[in-house]
Amino acid sequence: MPTTQRAVSAQRSLGLVFAALAGCVAPEQELAQPTAERATTETAPPLEPTTAANAPAGEPEAPGRVEPRQPSGWRVAKPALMVYAERQQRRAMRRGQIESRRPFAIYGVEPGPGCEGEGWAEVDQGGFVCLEHASVSEGPAQIQPELPAGQTMPFIYARPKILDRKTGAIAHVPRWRDRYALVRGDQPLDVLEPDRQYTFVKTKTRKSGLMLIDADERAVLAKDLKIAEPSEFSGRELAEQPVAADRRAAWSVGRPAILRARPEGGAPQVGTIEYHATLEIDPRPIVVGAEQWFAVPEANAFVVAADMNYWIPGPELAEAAGDQLWLDVELGQQTLAVMRGQSPVFVTLISSGAGGTGTPLGLFRIYEKLAVSPMRSGPNAEDPYYVDGVPWVQYFHRRYALHASYWHDDFGKRRSHGCVNLSPKDAARVYALTSPEVPPGWNSLREHKGDRGTLVRVRRGSDPVPDRRLPLGEIDDTEDTGGS
Structure with missing residues (x-):
């Protein structure tokens, strides 16, 4: 049986839904950290992006998206590469990050200070990277995350099983250096942490049982894990x-x-x-x-x-001129609408913040998008959590984001630590439509003058909301007391 089919089979036979709340906090230094290499067989079909401007009131409109230039070549780097807004300036504003081990397009190279090897390359979105640790690739670059054929998520997700909910006992899950060490019965490399979601890229079956293998070839036995079965819901x-x-x-x-x-x-x-x-x-x-x-x-x-x-229609948004695309989140009925001008084109269910970790009301812009990111609770959180490999993440205010949630199927009910949870299919759909547009081969991109973030309104019913947009390039990374 092919690896991807085995993975699906494993999910169906063992899949149970992770009962922890949604995770939203990714510390600023982690927002664009390299993610694990993902199994690559086929990418999801692209969805038509918006060509409308997303400029806030009082600011000049960003130009519409243009046809991509023809690359002069492709490169690939084992470490993730930081993209800067200026050539030969490591201290320049960070524009985004290129995925580790994934081809990316370049548009010319120039030697320059602070960069050994081939030099500084111009890349997409007006950015520049140092090619010191990059090598030539045949390309082409692919939109991230790449999805295994027939799957809606980039990974197999699993966590140590809860053995007894009354006592809180959790399975002891050894992890081996690779599947051969596991089969030989070698000493385990380490043990998985409890209450944490892990990502795996393939499965193998041996006499010892079904094994899950991560991007670094480390192996664990599936019998000790609770494998997530992501929701199939779509709007x-x-x-x-x-x-x-x-x-x-x-x-x-x-x-x-x-x-x-x-x-x-x-x-x-x-x-x-x-x-x-x-x-x-x-x-x-x-x-x-x-x-x-x-x-x-x-x-x-x-x-x-x-x-x-x-879905409850909201008041017209004066800032959404013409057929501009924007997102309208309504917390009372737990819905999200993709809007074109003043008309909805797609509506769906969400899960927003619950209890003392509500989702903030207001008018925002998406200031950074990440193809995949880990999410964790803030320091000294009463309800600590860590979820790995969260796909289609879109930050719009502090640590609050729209993102896919693979650990529950409670869309339509408040469930998160403050983020806006979407089903995997809906998260991919919305991510593909919004700005800034993350280039192929990249894992993250921040909004900038040439590609402002899409407007996001978070409301409750028809009540007015405050305009909480920040000047372009300014990010408020304050941690809210309730987490997100």
């Missing part, structure tokens, strides 16, 4: 599934939601709506006693409001 493309003017796009968050003949708890059951199924409702609530109900016209039935989330 609604309104061009393909338009919604009637007097209705709202909605999703079931009941397991399942019950359809009744009348808006009463004791009314006859006429059907069910499977978890996360999409439908349309009449948005006018029907109040019966202490409960609210909604009519489901297509089923000629009613559903209790607690079992249904629906």
